[in-house]
Amino acid sequence: MSALPTPSLAARNHDPTRQLAAQALSRAAGAPLIAGNEVELLVDGEQNFEAWRNAICSAQSSILFENYIFRDDELARGLRDAMIVQARKGVQVMVIRDWLGCLGQSSFRFWQPLIDAGGLVRTYNPPRLGSPLGWLSRDHRKLVVVDSSAGFLGGVCVSSRWLGDSQRKIEPWRDTGVSVRGPAVQELVTSFADTWARLGPPLPESIANAGIGAPSAGDIDLRVIATIPNAAGLYRLDLMVAAMAETRLWLTDAYFVGVAPYVQALTAAARDAVDVRLLVPGTSDIPAIGNLSRSGYRPLLEAGVRVFEWNGSMLHAKTAVADGRWARVGSSNLNLASWMGNCELDIAVEDRAFADRMEQQFEMDLENATEIVLGGKRVRRQSQRPAQRASVRRKGSTGRAAAGALRLANTMGAAITNRRVLGPAESYSLGAASLFLAITGLTAIIWPRSLAWPMGALAIWFSIVLFGRYLVARRKSRIHRDSPGLSE
Structure with missing residues (x-):
C-alpha cells in the first residue's frame, strides 16, 4: 500500500x-x-x-x-x-x-x-x-x-x-x-x-x-x-x-537548483528503489542557470536518479507526480x-485518474528528451535549430537569479572548505567566480574609493531605513500601550 x-x-x-x-x-x-x-x-x-x-x-x-x-x-x-x-x-x-x-x-x-x-x-x-x-x-x-x-x-x-x-x-x-x-x-x-x-x-x-x-x-x-x-x-x-x-516520483522543472536537503531526499528515495526522474530544459532562457543546474546532476545520477533534458525550445513546466496517486x-x-x-x-x-493523466504526459515529454548518463558522451536525439536557442535566451526572473546565486555560493563554499568533491560541470561556476573576485580585488587595491564610496552610501541608506522602521515600531508600541483597556 x-x-x-x-x-x-x-x-x-x-x-x-x-x-x-x-x-x-x-x-x-x-x-x-x-x-x-x-x-x-x-x-x-x-x-x-x-x-x-x-x-x-x-x-x-x-x-x-x-x-x-x-x-x-x-x-x-x-x-x-x-x-x-x-x-x-x-x-x-x-x-x-x-x-x-x-x-x-x-x-x-x-x-x-x-x-x-x-x-x-x-x-x-x-x-x-x-x-x-x-x-x-x-x-x-x-x-x-x-x-x-x-x-x-x-x-x-x-x-x-x-x-x-x-x-x-x-x-x-x-x-x-x-x-x-x-x-x-x-x-x-x-x-x-x-x-x-x-x-x-x-x-x-x-x-x-x-x-x-x-x-x-x-x-x-x-x-x-x-x-x-x-x-x-x-x-x-x-x-x-x-x-x-514508494514506487516512483517524476518531476518536471524549469529552473532546478537543488539545495542539499532536497537533493538528499531525492537520492535517498532513488537508493531505496524508487523510480525518481527529473526532466529539465536542455536550453534555458537563462543559460547561466542551466549551467548551474547541470552542476548538480552528479550526486543525483550517482544515486540512481534519472535526469532528462528537453530537446525543444524551452521547458517551463513545474510539475510532480508520485506513486500514481x-x-x-x-x-x-x-x-x-x-x-x-x-x-x-x-x-x-x-x-x-489525474495522476495517471500526469504520468502519461510525462512519458510523452520524455519522447522529446535526452537522458543524461555518467561516463558517457551526451548526444541529443535531435539537434536544436539556432532560432530555437536564440528564442529562449532572454530576460528571466530575479528569483531564478537568486537561486543561481545560492548554487554558486554553495559551489564556492565546497571548493574553499574542501567538504566535497566538485563535479566537472561546476568548473564553469568556479571560473566565473574566480574572475569576478580577481577583478573586485584588483579594483579595491588600485581604486579603493570606487568600492568604498558605494558601500558607504549603501550602509547609510540601510541605517536610515532601519532607524525609520525603529521609529514606526516605537510609535505603534506607544499607541498600543496607551490604548484604553490595555492597562493592568
Whole structure:
C-alpha cells in the first residue's frame, strides 16, 4: 500500500496510517485537503490561453487576474481588450502585475485603457526607498479566477513567446496549467485577496466571499498551496512527498537548483528503489542557470536518479507526480527562490485518474528528451535549430537569479572548505567566480574609493531605513500601550 494517502478513502477505511499521512501533509503544506473538485490538465500555452479567454468572455460578476509577466504583444492585448469589454458591462476586473516581471515587457500605460473602462490594476513590490532589498521578493503566481467559480493556474505567463513562432521555426514553449472548479476555487480567491490587500484596500466582500459554500463539482481532492515569502509550505511538502514515495516520483522543472536537503531526499528515495526522474530544459532562457543546474546532476545520477533534458525550445513546466496517486501543478520551481522567497501558487491533487493523466504526459515529454548518463558522451536525439536557442535566451526572473546565486555560493563554499568533491560541470561556476573576485580585488587595491564610496552610501541608506522602521515600531508600541483597556 502506498504511503501517499487518499484521505477520503482513509476516512472510509479508518486506516490510521493513511490518516496520519494525510494529517502530516496538511500540516507540512499549511493547506487542508478540499474535496469535491473538478480539475482539467491544460498542456502548453495555446490550451491555457484559450481557456482563460473563454472564461473571461463569459464572466458575469468578477475577473481576478494575477501574473508575473504581462508582455505588450498581440496575445496580451487581446486578453486585456476582452477584460475591457467585460468591465464596460459592469464586471469587476482586478489585475495584479509584478513590477520586475513586467520590467521591459510592458509599462503601466499598457493598462490605461482597462483602468479607463473601470478596471483596477495594482503592481506588486516596486522599488521603494524604505525597502532596499524588498524587490528581491516577487509575485511569481499565474492565476485567473472568473466569477469565483472557475480558476486557472500553472506556469504560463501572458506572452506570445509561449506560442512560438512558426515563421521563424521556433517551437512553442512546453508548459503546464490546470483549470479548477468546485469548493477549492474559494481558496484561489483568498490567495488573490491576500496579495491584493497587501497592495491597497481589500477586495469587496461580495467577491472575496462569493465562493464560500460552493457545491461539489467533481470527485477530486486537492490542496491549494499559496506560498508567501518565508512560509516554505511547499518546500516542506516536497520534502515529505520525496520521503513518502514508494514506487516512483517524476518531476518536471524549469529552473532546478537543488539545495542539499532536497537533493538528499531525492537520492535517498532513488537508493531505496524508487523510480525518481527529473526532466529539465536542455536550453534555458537563462543559460547561466542551466549551467548551474547541470552542476548538480552528479550526486543525483550517482544515486540512481534519472535526469532528462528537453530537446525543444524551452521547458517551463513545474510539475510532480508520485506513486500514481499524487500530483502537483503550479508556478513553483525546485529552488529556494520559489520555495521561500516569492509568492507562488500550486495545487496538490490526490486522485488516481489525474495522476495517471500526469504520468502519461510525462512519458510523452520524455519522447522529446535526452537522458543524461555518467561516463558517457551526451548526444541529443535531435539537434536544436539556432532560432530555437536564440528564442529562449532572454530576460528571466530575479528569483531564478537568486537561486543561481545560492548554487554558486554553495559551489564556492565546497571548493574553499574542501567538504566535497566538485563535479566537472561546476568548473564553469568556479571560473566565473574566480574572475569576478580577481577583478573586485584588483579594483579595491588600485581604486579603493570606487568600492568604498558605494558601500558607504549603501550602509547609510540601510541605517536610515532601519532607524525609520525603529521609529514606526516605537510609535505603534506607544499607541498600543496607551490604548484604553490595555492597562493592568
